[in-house]
Amino acid sequence: MLSFLCQTGKYKxxxxxxxxxxxxxxxxxxxxxxxTWGALIPxxxxxxQFNKFVQRDYWSDIEFTLNSKGEVEAMMYDEHKGVKITx
Numbered sequence: 001m002l003s004f005l006c007q008t009g010k011y012k013x014x015x016x017x018x019x020x021x022x023x024x025x026x027x028x029x030x031x032x033x034x035x036t037w038g039a040l041i042p043x044x045x046x047x048x049q050f051n052k053f054v055q056r057d058y059w060s061d062i063e064f065t066l067n068s069k070g071e072v073e074a075m076m077y078d079e080h081k082g083v084k085i086t087x
Contacts, residue, residue: 004033004050007064011075011082024075024082035062 011024026035033040038057042050053062060078067073075082 004028006072007033007075009072010085012085013077013080013082017077017080017082022082023085024077026075 005028008026008028011026013019013022013024015021024036026033026040028034033042033053035055038055040053040062041056043052043054044050045052051064051066053064054060055062055077061076063076064072065074065076073084075084
């Protein structure tokens with residue numbers, strides 16, 4: 001199962017995002033995943049991991065995508081891709 005902690009961090013969006021070149025922060029607190037704009041509600045697709053969510057305030061579709069190593073590499077916010085910023 002993909003830990004919610006793997007999804008935490010910052011994601012950089014391009015100039016086509018709702019706010020140009022925005023950095024979205026994803027955090028985990030008190031058992032809940034949230035982003036800069038509010039809570040993320042997991043979508044249960046009957047799989048062993050949650051990688052799809054609904055951003056509650058705007059009812060936007062969120063999906064975390066994995067690279068070939070199984071690590072979270074990006075966050076899809078509606079049709080916009082935010083690349084995870086690595087330290």
